[in-house]
Amino acid sequence: MAKKDTPSTPDSTEQKIFDAAHEVFVQKGMDGAKMQEIADKAGINKALLHYYYRSKEKLYEAVAKAVLSRAAPLVGNLIESDRPLEEKIRHFIEFYITTISKNPFIPLFILSEINKHPDHFFEQILPKDLPKPQVFIRQVEEEIAAGRIRAVNPYHLAVNVIAMCVFPFIARPMIRFAMGLNSAELKSFLEERKTQVTEFVLASLRP
């Protein structure tokens, strides 16, 4: 294999460049990121960036692909499993919020970069085998038919759950400002959402 998406050997120069680029691109986007800053953060100089990745655009693409190919199955694996619905929802919310807590800048990066270059993303960067939510949809319909949950449009249900998990991280600075929280209080507010969102969704699904 001539060229991989993600560099392999840890602590190699290529890996250090990739990690630095990941950090900078994810926080500042394609336009806001500067090659100098990436070089500094990697502890090398600009010329080496071009030695490993021919251009800024190529480096950006490597990072964007890695981010998306890690994010996509995260949604898919949980939704496609054959657990009972309530358990699936519980685990999804718990796992999703935990994961985003560890990478709070990722969702906004994905969403705003997709908005700026939609064609680029859907043609070149997105993994081809994106998980489709068929299993989840059918499962919701069965539960409704069996009278175990309230009649609800499964697509809107899915969007609702994802929205409630992701949005608070995207809007972190606003929430912090609007509620007058300090850094620690914000953190526990976001942690609380695991139980709050779960309760909110399950309560809404009561028949």
Place this chain on the structure above:
Amino acid sequence: MAKKDTPSTPDSTEQKIFDAAHEVFVQKGMDGAKMQEIADKAGINKALLHYYYRSKEKLYEAVAKAVLSRAAPLVGNLIESDRPLEEKIRHFIEFYITTISKNPFIPLFILSEINKHPDHFFEQILPKDLPKPQVFIRQVEEEIAAGRIRAVNPYHLAVNVIAMCVFPFIARPMIRFAMGLNSAELKSFLEERKTQVTEFVLASLRP
């Protein structure tokens, strides 16, 4: 008054510049926006931009202030009114989604620019008299005490409602892709959310 936030006379050069800048900044952000593109879109040349607004930063500030001072009361007026809670929720969702439908790029602009330059926003651009959600909080607590709704944390409730309204617009291209919708289908999906979100929230609040 020497200088206003928004230019007054319609069809004036200043107004054309402001409108063009609004469009470009909102879609591409401070870093992604180019003065040349703004000039082209306004049908004038770069030099005139600097004649009316001394610098790119000043022009950006004018646009950002206008955007935020229109967005902030939109949340506040509805939440502070003294309507009964259920009616307030119904109207908020309806009105909020309608408004965002007309300006679908605004939420992502606000959120991603705040993330990139938080100090700048909170010190200079945000209107000083941001509406605080006290009325809403107390109202929810009263309804709970009276046993008319399920016990729920009012802050999380507010975040949930806003998340479900706003997020689908931020994630529009992803939703369209994931569900395989064309432009018209996406539009009606977003329109459907007015009733879907309202039902979802009110169902969750049942005692």
Place this chain on the structure above:
DNA sequence: GTCTATAACTCGATAGAC
């Protein structure tokens, strides 16, 4: 592979004619 030096380019800003 890694560095220094510098070329080539983009873009915001200004000068000056009309």
Place this chain on the structure above:
DNA sequence: GTCTATCGAGTTATAGAC
């Protein structure tokens, strides 16, 4: 007020020594 022409700072990219 509006334009053309150009400058100069900041950035990406390359050349060439080690």
